Structures are given as C-alpha cells and as structure tokens.
Amino acid sequence: MIRFEHVKKTFQDGTTAIKDSSFDVKEGEFFVIIGPSGCGKTTTLKTINRLIPISDGTIFIQDKKISEYDINKLRWNIGYVLQQIALFPHLTIEENISIVPELKKWTREDIANRVTELLNMVGLDAEKYRKRLPHELSGGEQQRIGVVRALAADPDIILMDEPFSALDPISREKLQNDIQDLQKKIKKTIVFVTHDIREAVKLADRVCLMKSGDIIQVGTPEEIIHNPANDFVRTFTKSVQPEHKHDLDITTILTDDVTEGAPEISIDTSPFDILRHFTSNERLLITKNNRPIGSLTKATFTDAFIEHFEKGAV
Template sequence: MIRFEHVKKTFNDGTVAIKDSSFDIKAGEFFVIIGPSGCGKTTTLKTINRLIPISDGTIFIQDKKISAYDINKLRWNIGYVLQQIALFPHLTIEENIAIVPELKKWSKAAIMHRVTELLNMVGLEAEKYRKRYPHELSGGEQQRVGVVRALAADPDIILMDEPFSALDPISREKLQTDIQDLQKKIKKTIVFVTHDIREAVKLADRICLMKEGNIVQVGTPEEIIHKPANDFVRTFTKSVQRNNTFDLKRLIIEDIKNDAPHVAISTSTFELLRRFKTTDQLIITENDKVIGTLTKDMFIDAFIDHYEKGVV
C-alpha cells in the first residue's frame, strides 16, 4: 500500500529529520511509528500526504509515486487526525464531518447518511450530536468526531498524529480500545504516531521504532519486545517488558471458547487485567493466529506470584 524507498528529509536550517528510510506499510495494517521526541516520526507521517516535501528518495502509494498524484485528490484519499483535534468551532459537528464529502460533490442525502453512520459507529448518537458545536462536547467526544471526520469520504489511508496524547488517561484508554474495535470493522490502512510504547504495543500490527532520523527496527509488537535489535530498543521497551515478565504461553490451555474476546500475546499485564474485569477467559493470538485460551484464575494466580516476588 505505502512504500518508502531511501527517503530523506533535510530542512532549510540544516536539520536532518529523516535519514535514508526504507520500509513498507501493508494494506489494512495498523502501523505505528514511535520514538523519542525529535526522532522524525511526525515528519515521516507528514511526508505521506505531502504536508512536508521530501528531500530525496521516493514514496509510493499503490505502486504510484505520490508526486504523480494530484495533491488534492491525494489528500482526499488520506484521512488525517491531529492531536489538537482542530474542529472548526463555528461549524456544527455535521458540518465538520461533511467538509471533504462536500468538496468531492457528494449529494446531501449521501452526506447525511454518512454522518449518521459514522457518528453511531463511534458511539455518538447521531441525532443528539449532529447539530451541536465543538465547544459543547468533551475532549474525548471531540476526538471521536476528529476520527469520524477523517473517515467521512471513505479514504483508503488514515494518518493519526499522537491523537490521544492530550486526553486524560481514562479517555485515552477508552479511545485506544474504540479505535481497535473500529479498525476491525473498517479495515483501513492506519499510520499512527505516538511516543508511548504501551499505546504502540496495544494498537499495532507492526511497530517502526525511530531514533535521530533513523529507523532502528520494524516488527510486530512481539518481535520488538522479545527480539530487540539493539540496546536502544531494549531500553525503549523496558516498561513493556516489565509488564510481561511471565511467559503467557505456559499459562495457555488448548480448550477454545469461541465467544471469548481475542487479545494478542504481546498485550500488557495492565490491559489483560482490565480485560478480565468483564470476562473469565481470553483467546490468545500470535501473529493473528489463535494459539489457545487464557483463563482469569490462572492469570491472576500467576500475576500474584510474580507480584510477591517483586517482578511485576
């Protein structure tokens, strides 16, 4: 879907933000770019929709150079969600969502249907929210509208630049779960920037870890955590490693309960505890394949054992 080939970016002041980056993002993948402040992750994201022009190399979307696309058509097919939300304060929620569909000359009936569909999809009752203004919504509700607006014209690609970092922890965790559930329904190609390794591990199909403009490692959450490429990766993922100190595989049983929720084996201890508030069993997956069932009792016993030893 998206391919970087030897992409470089040097700003006019001499700052080198991207140093010869090559990687690919698959169609329908939730791809997370992470790294410390100033590593080049947001710059990398913004090159995809040409908000920032590259200095060298090539970026492809669907095997076509992004420079060959009409810039408006390119951006219409790429949704963009910001940390600052950036809803237009003088427009209603419905009008905010309708901006790109109107530019693409959708009919009023099609736009109204799409607004209703999307608001309901993210848990905002359409008839209750469509005529409200942004200032009448909470931060979490505004960010949901930001996500909906990015999806309004049914783009193939969604770019998300630290969209939840300004929210309180409870709203942030809820939106992380909501975007996971939403992705299962819409199956878009999502490129998501964060500085939070726990958020990355929770959301990503694959993670791209950057440092000082360089790509240090690209891999699944399991690979990044359990097979770090170097000491930098090992240190950066230390907090997640600390929350996965016991081997879940030894706790997994083969009996599969088909209606139990699915979680990846890389899921953090905190997130597993949260999930077990509402279920007694979880189906564990690895690389999208079911490997067995984890029961609440076995997990809690193992957690308490490790806690008493001071390693959780």
C-alpha cells in the first residue's frame, strides 16, 4: 500500500530528519511509528501526504509515486488526525465533518447520511451532536470528531499524529479501545505516530522504532519486545522486556465466554507466547486440563501485560 525507498529529508537549516528510510506499510495494517522526541517520526508521517517534501528517495502509494498524484486528490484519499484537534470553532460538528465530501462534490443527502453513519459509529448520537459547536464537546468527544472527519470521504489511508497524547489517561485509554474497535469495522491502512510504548504495543500490527532519523527496527510488538535489535530498542522498551518477567495471573482478566471459534491455548502458556498468539488473533480460548475455562481478548490482555511489566521495571 505505502512503500518508502531510501527516503531522506534535510531541512534548509541543515537538520536531517530522515536519513535513509526504506519500509512498507501493508494494506489494512495498523502501523505505528514510535521513538523519542526529535527522532523524525512526525516528519516521516507528513511526507506521506506531501505536507513535507522529501529531499531524496521515493514514496509509493499503490505502486505509484506520490509525486505523480494530483496533490488534492492525494490528500482527499488520506485522512489526517492531529494531536491539536483543529476543528473549525465557528462550524457545527456536521459542517466540520462535511468539508472534504463537499470539496469532492457529494450531494447534500449523501453527506448528511455519511455524517449520521460516522457519528453513530463512534458512539455519538448523530441527532444530538451534529448541530453542536466544538466548544460544547469534551476533549475526548472533540477527538472523536477529528477521527470522524478524517474518515468522512472514505479514504484508503489514515494518518494519525499523536492524536491522544493531550487527553487525560481515562479518555486516552477509551479512545485507544475505540480506535481498535473501529479498525475492525473499517479496515483502513493506518499510520500512527506516538512516543508511548504502551500505546504502540496495544494498537500496532507492526511497530517502526526510530532514533535520530534512522529506522532501528520494524516488527510486530512481540518481535520488538522479545527480540530487540540492539541496546537502544531494549532500553526504549525496558518496561516490557523479558528480564522484568514475573508470573502474570491471567485468570483475573478472563471472560466467561467459552464459545468455540477462537484458537485454544493452555492457561500455563507464558505471557510472551500469549502475546505472540495475539499478533494474528483478537480472542483466545483459555484451557485448563484440556477444558475451556474462559476467553482472553487482545485489548484486555495487552493492557494487563503492559501494566504488569511496568511494575516490574527497574
């Protein structure tokens, strides 16, 4: 879907934000770029929709160079969600969501139906919220509108630049869960930037860890945690590294659902092996003495996994 080939970016002041990046983002993948402040992750994100021009190399979308796309059509097919929600304060929620569909000359009826569909999809009653102004909403509700606006014209790609970092912990966790649930329904290609390893592990299909403009490691959360490429990766992910392993009692987070259809694993399976199973499954059936005793969901397990190993960090 998205492919970087030897991409570099040097600004006029001589700062090199991207040194030589080559990686791909698969169609329908939740791809998280993570790293410390100033590592180049936001610059990398902004090169995808040409908000920042690259200095060298090539970026492809669907095997076509992004430089060959009409810039307006390129951006209309790429939703963008910022940390600074950036809703237009004088426009209603419906008007904020309608901006790109109007530019694409959708009919009023189609736009109204789309607004209704999207608001309801993120748990905001359409008739209650569509005529409100942004200042009448909480921070978490405004950020939901930011996500909805990015989805309005049904783009293939969504870029998200630390969209939840300004929110309180409760709102942030709720929106993380919401975006996981939403992705199961919409199956978009999402490129998500964060500096929070907990958020990356929870959300990502694959993680791209950057440092000083270089890509240090790309892999599943389990690969990044269990097989760090070097000391930097090991340090950055210290809170979830194997050396901090203690027994994690998963019986406290099991649900009573023993419906068949999910892969079965023993309750004696190690947390890291459970995490490996969750790279390709959303639910696991937990067994004891070969008999199902409950289910474990990916979201519940990753939350417990992160909290547990952070407590064991040194």
